[in-house]
Amino acid sequence: MLAYYSQLGLRSLKRNPMLTALMVMAIGFGVAASMITYSVFRAVAGDPIPAKSSQLFVPQIDSWGPQYNEKGEPPGALNYVDAMALMRAHQTPHMALIYQVMLSALPHDANSVPVSTGGFATTADFFTMFNVPFLYGSGWNAAEDDSRAADVVLTQDFNQRMFGGANSVGKSITLSGHDYRIVGVTKRWDPSPRFYDVWGESGFNDPPDFYVLLNRALDLKMDNAGRNSCRGTITYNGWDEFLQSNCVWLMPWVELDTASDVANYRRFLEGYSSDQQRAGRFGWAPNVRLPDVMKWLEVQHVVPPESRISLIVAMCFFVICLVNTIGLLLAKFLRRAGEIGVRRALGATRHEIYAQYLIEAAAVGLAGGLLGLLLTIGGMSGVGLLFEPEIARLAHVDFSLIGLTFAVAILATVAAAFYPAWRAAQVQPAWQLKSN
Amino acid sequence: MHIQPILAALRRHKAGTILIALQIALTLAIVCNSLFIIHQRLARMDEPSGVDEPNLFVIANLWGEQYSTQETLERIQTDLATLRQVPGVQDVTPSNQYPFKGGGWDNLITMTPDQRAETTDASYFTGDEHFLDTLGVKLIAGRNFQADEVQSRGMREKMTPSVAVISKPLADKLYPHGDALGKHFYAMTSAPITIIGIVDILQRSDVSTWSAPYAGESMVVPIRLAMQWGGYYIVRTGPGQLAAAMRAAPKALYAENRMRMIDPKDGVLSFAEVRRRAFERDRGMALLMGIICVVLLAITAAGIVGLTSFWVGQRRRQIGVRRALGATHRDILSYFMTENLLISLAGVAIGVLLTFGLNLWLVTRFTLGILPLTYVLGGIVILLLLGQGAVFAPALRASRVPPIEATRPA
Numbered sequence: 001m002l003a004y005y006s007q008l009g010l011r012s013l014k015r016n017p018m019l020t021a022l023m024v025m026a027i028g029f030g031v032a033a034s035m036i037t038y039s040v041f042r043a044v045a046g047d048p049i050p051a052k053s054s055q056l057f058v059p060q061i062d063s064w065g066p067q068y069n070e071k072g073e074p075p076g077a078l079n080y081v082d083a084m085a086l087m088r089a090h091q092t093p094h095m096a097l098i099y100q101v102m103l104s105a106l107p108h109d110a111n112s113v114p115v116s117t118g119g120f121a122t123t124a125d126f127f128t129m130f131n132v133p134f135l136y137g138s139g140w141n142a143a144e145d146d147s148r149a150a151d152v153v154l155t156q157d158f159n160q161r162m163f164g165g166a167n168s169v170g171k172s173i174t175l176s177g178h179d180y181r182i183v184g185v186t187k188r189w190d191p192s193p194r195f196y197d198v199w200g201e202s203g204f205n206d207p208p209d210f211y212v213l214l215n216r217a218l219d220l221k222m223d224n225a226g227r228n229s230c231r232g233t234i235t236y237n238g239w240d241e242f243l244q245s246n247c248v249w250l251m252p253w254v255e256l257d258t259a260s261d262v263a264n265y266r267r268f269l270e271g272y273s274s275d276q277q278r279a280g281r282f283g284w285a286p287n288v289r290l291p292d293v294m295k296w297l298e299v300q301h302v303v304p305p306e307s308r309i310s311l312i313v314a315m316c317f318f319v320i321c322l323v324n325t326i327g328l329l330l331a332k333f334l335r336r337a338g339e340i341g342v343r344r345a346l347g348a349t350r351h352e353i354y355a356q357y358l359i360e361a362a363a364v365g366l367a368g369g370l371l372g373l374l375l376t377i378g379g380m381s382g383v384g385l386l387f388e389p390e391i392a393r394l395a396h397v398d399f400s401l402i403g404l405t406f407a408v409a410i411l412a413t414v415a416a417a418f419y420p421a422w423r424a425a426q427v428q429p430a431w432q433l434k435s436n
Numbered sequence: 437m438h439i440q441p442i443l444a445a446l447r448r449h450k451a452g453t454i455l456i457a458l459q460i461a462l463t464l465a466i467v468c469n470s471l472f473i474i475h476q477r478l479a480r481m482d483e484p485s486g487v488d489e490p491n492l493f494v495i496a497n498l499w500g501e502q503y504s505t506q507e508t509l510e511r512i513q514t515d516l517a518t519l520r521q522v523p524g525v526q527d528v529t530p531s532n533q534y535p536f537k538g539g540g541w542d543n544l545i546t547m548t549p550d551q552r553a554e555t556t557d558a559s560y561f562t563g564d565e566h567f568l569d570t571l572g573v574k575l576i577a578g579r580n581f582q583a584d585e586v587q588s589r590g591m592r593e594k595m596t597p598s599v600a601v602i603s604k605p606l607a608d609k610l611y612p613h614g615d616a617l618g619k620h621f622y623a624m625t626s627a628p629i630t631i632i633g634i635v636d637i638l639q640r641s642d643v644s645t646w647s648a649p650y651a652g653e654s655m656v657v658p659i660r661l662a663m664q665w666g667g668y669y670i671v672r673t674g675p676g677q678l679a680a681a682m683r684a685a686p687k688a689l690y691a692e693n694r695m696r697m698i699d700p701k702d703g704v705l706s707f708a709e710v711r712r713r714a715f716e717r718d719r720g721m722a723l724l725m726g727i728i729c730v731v732l733l734a735i736t737a738a739g740i741v742g743l744t745s746f747w748v749g750q751r752r753r754q755i756g757v758r759r760a761l762g763a764t765h766r767d768i769l770s771y772f773m774t775e776n777l778l779i780s781l782a783g784v785a786i787g788v789l790l791t792f793g794l795n796l797w798l799v800t801r802f803t804l805g806i807l808p809l810t811y812v813l814g815g816i817v818i819l820l821l822l823g824q825g826a827v828f829a830p831a832l833r834a835s836r837v838p839p840i841e842a843t844r845p846a
Contacts (some may be wrong), residue, residue, distance in 0.1 A: 029731050037724075050563040068553050102498045102665045104697055113690065116501030163700050176502045200539075223591055223664045233549055234624045237594035305645075305802045306721050313470060316794075317728050320462045324739035327455040330744030386720035425449070 009360030027368025030321030032241035032375030033314040037371040043394035053293035062287035068231035080243040083250040091268045094255035096126040098305035100226030103176040119210035121217035137184035138168035148215040151181035158209035198225025329420040357421035365413030367404040460783025465790035468815040470725040477718040486637030488572025492707040498666035500695035505590035508662035524677030527570040533641040536714035540641030543623040559640035559654035562661040578633035579659040601633035605652035695774035744844035748834040756841025765835040772831035780823040
């Protein structure tokens with residue numbers, strides 16, 4: 001029966017090629033617009049670290065007070081004093097501090113010029129907390145944090161550039177005139193968005209080249225190359241005074257595995273803030289936050305508004321295409337009222353008519369999906385014109401997108417066909433036979 | 437033309453009528469809001485920078501070695517001297533940022549040192565006595581920096597500029613009566629800064645929506661800043677000499693000192709490229725909205741053609757009867773045209789509500805502006821014309837139905 005209906009459907013589609021083409025095009029364009037914008041949206045709005053996103057938290061402390069904070073919200077990073085206090089408190093087994101650095105590296109051939117490299121100064125737990133995969137070696141450990149070792153971890157691409165991809169663990173590398181011992185080389189690992197670095201950065205820019213030991217970087221007075229935010233009158237003069245200032249620039253992350261751990265840590269942050277208030281450092285009541293990864297990405301507005309608006313507009317566009325399709329299907333089905341009358345008179349039930357027309361619509365949906373897929377693939381090469389390169393490069397066609405394209409096209413078309421098919425099934429056989 | 441019989445006929449085609457009206461309504465909502473987004477984005481892209489764009493380029497120079505503050509300052513002076521020797525170069529200044537760079541450095545501004553809430557926020561440019569001339573900004577009051585006013589500072593050293601040149605929007609915000617020159621303000625400093633000059637336009641480094649409340653508000657302080665990793669050189673060339681100077685400048689710098697990093701791809705940017713990059717998102721958004729508008733209008737038109745053709749086919753016999761009873765070609769044509777006009781009017785009526793609904797939602801979620809009425813009126817005209825245009829061909833076909841159809845079975 002299904003085969004017969006499909007055959008009937010196909011024949012009917014061929015009978016009005018213009019109307020069929022119109023419907024297929026409407027579905028195709030609608031699906032393609034939605035899929036292209038969705039492929040960008042899912043890349044920027046996805047969970048960058050699904051395995052742990054609910055266990056990783058950003059401790060936020062209001063070190064600016066109601067006078068200077070951001071509409072009641074604590075700043076998005078810590079100043080040096082609070083960051084170090086949180087590290088020393090050891091209230092959670094895993095905590096990382098991060099800041100951005102820019103250094104120079106000299107490739108090995110003699111007459112080359114230095115190349116600019118970017119990376120992060122961080123602490124030992126960074127690698128374990130974020131499940132950073134290693135190609136060679138591993139991260140450093142907490143003891144090396146304490147001994148302020150000159151350790152560095154390279155990323156796979158940087159290791160490729162500097163050492164031709166060989167196992168460089170144990171070798172030394174000179175960055176901005178200082179020697180570091182390579183303890184590990186990470187596999188390609190670039191969560192998108194780069195959740196641990198979205199305060200003041202888009203989260204989609206070039207991946208880092210290396211990770212250096214934070215205490216060592218501080219010893220070398222390696223300046224922060226990322227965002228730095230201060231309030232009030234700036235009075236510091238020199239690096240040491242800068243560290244004691246209210247400028248926030250260190251990004252803290254903690255790993256808390258259970259709800260009670262989270263509650264305990266929140267209490268600790270409040271206790272710490274009260275202590276600061278009592279000590280006279282803070283002239284205000286504790287004001288702390290502890291967002292997890294997804295909450296943090298939301299607070300930092302990581303998804304570009306353009307991506308959201310274009311997805312919404314594309315979906316509205318698809319809805320209009322569907323309304324259009326309902327109208328065309330209605331025209332198409334009812335034009336065959338006579339034929340339906342004959343089939344009904346010959347014993348076909350309403351149910352069968354209904355099924356037949358839904359199958360015909362599904363065929364339109366399939367063709368629309370195919371066109372939509374072609375347009376989506378073609379459109380992907382044009383994504384670079386619509387979004388900035390760093391975001392456009394994230395959009396890609398994969399099996400799930402192909403599957404989604406067809407599923408959406410067929411389901412939407414069949415849904416659009418419910419009413420026209422129902423109207424077709426309502427055709428009175430006697431009436432049609434009489435008028436013929 | 438009597439509307440009564442048309443309405444009576446439409447009552448028998450409720451579903452089709454509602455679908456066309458709905459489609460027109462939704463199309464109006466999307467097209468109006470898209471056009472408005474396009475307009476806003478294009479307006480942003482046209483914002484003047486205030487600088488001599490055709491003759492400017494920027495070098496992002498990073499140091500290959502770590503220098504002390506003093507060494508850095510000396511290297512910067514050597515580099516500036518080198519750049520001045522490059523053929524075509526007219527002037528050059530070091531800076532921490534440049535207009536439209538994106539992100540960058542800004543300071544909160546207050547009128548007194550202990551003021552609680554800030555008065556405003558200014559993009560904070562450091563430069564020497566060549567800054568204004570190099571960028572080609574227009575000084576409308578006061579004077580430029582003198583060479584002996586320029587201080588040298590390391591990145592984390594205390595900055596205490598005693599004078600500043602500010603942009604007119606900042607001057608107007610601080611002193612609305614137009615008497616800013618010679619007055620003071622505080623930029624997170626403990627000592628007051630005297631306004632010695634006002635420039636017409638000097639666009640901010642950051643052009644994101646965060647900066648929107650402070651549009652065009654910037655300040656220049658006479659500070660030669662030694663940043664640990666490097667900095668920017670803004671270079672102005674003679675007319676027509678930009679391309680050659682852009683090629684020669686990095687070569688000259690490398691010849692003078694090899695231990696530096698100027699990215700081959702992003703290290704030397706003409707100002708045209710700076711502008712292009714700053715508004716990439718806006719251009720992309722305008723393009724996407726434009727494509728969606730065009731395709732949407734095409735699909736709506738096609739839908740009207742399709743459905744009207746069906747109606748004409750369905751009513752061939754009735755048309756024949758009307759023709760036989762004396763209706764002219766013109767009567768039939770105008771019947772279908774009027775029918776479409778009625779449906780379209782109903783559609784745009786609903787559409788206006790949807791348009792403002794969508795706009796209101798975009799305003800709250802995405803800080804889009806309130807849609808001006810002209811867009812809605814324009815959208816209505818476009819859709820009515822589109823409907824009439826789309827219905828014309830099927831209506832013409834209907835008018836050519838011969839009266840003999842009345843005698844044929846359906």
